[in-house]
Amino acid sequence: xxxxxxxxxxxxxxxxxxxxxxxKFDDLDTKPTISNAMAVHEKxxxxxxxxxxxxxxxxxxxxxxxxxNSILENLQQIRKGQVLDVEKVLLKLKIExxxxx
Numbered sequence: 001x002x003x004x005x006x007x008x009x010x011x012x013x014x015x016x017x018x019x020x021x022x023x024k025f026d027d028l029d030t031k032p033t034i035s036n037a038m039a040v041h042e043k044x045x046x047x048x049x050x051x052x053x054x055x056x057x058x059x060x061x062x063x064x065x066x067x068x069n070s071i072l073e074n075l076q077q078i079r080k081g082q083v084l085d086v087e088k089v090l091l092k093l094k095i096e097x098x099x100x101x
Contacts, residue, residue, distance in 0.1 A: 010028070010030040010031075010032060011030045013044060014040060017044065021047055027039075064097060066094065066097050068093060070093070071089050071092070074089045
């Protein structure tokens with residue numbers, strides 16, 4: 001299975017599940033909502049197989065703290081659910097920190 005059908009539409013994911021499993025998934029709604037997408041994703045995970053290769057490279061992760069006090073007021077002005085606006089405000093500090101490294 002591939003993740004592509006989820007991007008195109010939930011109908012394609014449900015059709016793929018029904019084709020692979022040979023049963024109807026009447027409990028899945030294909031209206032484009034977050035809860036419906038999560039329900040379809042859950043079924044894809046349960047009924048699908050994902051191969052994750054073991055790469056020979058090693059990943060070194062480092063958590064870098066950023067003081068966000070300067071953007072607190074901007075964040076408080078963002079309306080509930082405006083995730084992109086939150087990310088835009090946060091991105092400015094992230095870029096500044098990256099350039100300082």
